[in-house]
Amino acid sequence: MIALKIVHLNTYDGNGGAGRACLRLSDALNAIGVDSKVLVYYQFGNNPNIINLSKSPFAKAKAVFNIMAERYLSKAFAKAVKTPFSLQWFGKSVVKNKLVKEADVIHIHWVNHGFLNPKFLAELADLEKPIVWTFHDSNAFTGGCHVRYSCENFHRQCGNCPLLKMSGPKDISHQTWKRKQKAYSQVNFHVVAPSHWMAQSVKESSLLGLRKISVIPNTIEVDVFKPYVKSEAKKILKIAPEKFVIMSGFMPSKNDKHKGTQFLVDALFELSRRPEIPKDQIELVIFGNKDEENVPKFPFKTTFLGTINKDEHLAKCYAAADAFITPSLEDNLPNTVMESLACATPVIAFTTGGIPDMVKHLQNGYLAKYEDASDLADGIEWLFLHEQKEEVQKEARRSILTHFSPTVVAEQHLAVYLKLLDDMPK
CATH class of the missing domain: 3.40.50.2000 (Glycogen Phosphorylase B;)
Structure with missing residues (x-):
């Protein structure tokens, strides 16, 4: 003591x-x-x-x-x-x-x-x-x-x-x-x-x-937010193991400027139009408070998890995702980014605020140009087509253990x- x-x-x-x-x-x-x-x-x-x-x-x-x-x-x-x-x-x-x-x-x-x-x-x-x-x-x-x-x-x-x-x-x-x-x-x-x-x-x-x-x-609690077998984590959310899961950590609102919702929506629609991206292989998962009146339309099958109060379950949700997307336009050191990386889920985000302190471009995630929805889509495509996704996942976890x-x-x-x-x- x-x-x-x-x-x-x-x-x-x-x-x-x-x-x-x-x-x-x-x-x-x-x-x-x-x-x-x-x-x-x-x-x-x-x-x-x-x-x-x-x-x-x-x-x-x-x-x-x-x-x-x-x-x-x-x-x-x-x-x-x-x-x-x-x-x-x-x-x-x-x-x-x-x-x-x-x-x-x-x-x-x-x-x-x-x-x-x-x-x-x-x-x-x-x-x-x-x-x-x-x-x-x-x-x-x-x-x-x-x-x-x-x-x-x-x-x-x-x-x-x-x-x-x-x-x-x-x-x-x-x-x-x-x-x-x-x-x-x-x-x-x-x-x-x-x-x-x-x-x-x-x-x-x-x-x-x-x-x-x-x-x-x-x-962050690295013994709580930790990796799980992705296929098993996807089963918990009733998602097929072969699906590429994109997760976002809030219930988007079309009026919420700070969260950059429209850039997420635009990026997903652009991604859905790209011929190398099969729409039926992608599923979007969103957790956080639901705002039924301001829910944007998405081009992929979407699952809304609502508010998750137990960190152990939240960690498994992160682990079920193949990519975590945060289109935030200004953030200090967002907990969701750290939590996702700790669960070995790479993060795709804009180069803004303190996010570059956690996300290292093309190592444990992708840093898109600020307010560039097309580059945000590029980040998702980069990870979707990556031949060694497991290495990116391992680096995500390693970066948190080393610095956070x-x-x-x-x-x-x-x-x-x-x-x-x-x-x-x-």
Whole structure:
């Protein structure tokens, strides 16, 4: 056992990619002997290892109010687009919490939706402890948006926000930027970027460009997300063993710009028109929430799995696929890509965000040109016609074990914690 106490702060308990990444890191740290605990603002599940800040009926009611207020007030100011925007007007103080006070290091993760707004973030400076903050999206260094696309206003002081109904030099995004600037000037924290793309984005930001940054990826349970015999995995999904299975990790919506659904649809239709691709040998499998009103039409036989709550079953679904496709237009270090590779299923994706940190072109998958549906189709065709698919599959698994396994990632974080503690005034 290492004499070190870490407390992780996250709004939710595994609800979303950041929550999953937070819990996985805490488990990995505990496995190497670090005393690591997760403190959440609102708990959906019943994991006894997670400490819930909103246990009492009153605290829970207040948390629900804060969460809903943040979400719906943001919609009142933002345009009707699928890009999340946070006002961060509501919040919850944690400086008097016993776990936070006793921790040697405070590790912040995703704290929007009414949890740590700039005011309560600045309070953490009073504890005089090392603070680490993992950026699971771009919100920490923007005036409100979580996904930036091509907007470069965060290089300056935001304002003129393309997401707001009332946009101008002094709009809400600029006001939020100013509030963050004031808070950040009071509290020192070390940034962890899960991808090189995120690290570069932080360096380009006007809010945090001079902060120290460590690039450390998220991790995954390699003993859960692991390879299975593909023919047997396909039988579980009632798919013929000889079928080439294309999987996508969300229920596509025609209106969801961030997920790049239309590029997936266009790529599949182009693939179906290619003479070297026999349509009857391909089947599309999609898991995630169903949106019956916005389901696109696909050219191949499609199976919708719905939401999968058990990781063991999800791993077998990945293993049943011959290719996993993610047409995401901006993503930090998507869990679905890591999960697929861990199950020895190659990934085909656009060259964007942190995906190139995981997918190595023509080695464990295919990196298509950004927003190029034809190249996405080329990637599927490349894998479909590949004479040594097993080698690509083995490399997919090997790449995760080498760079993203729990022990590797936990030890990298431990090194950061110890360095920060050693640098503290004696």
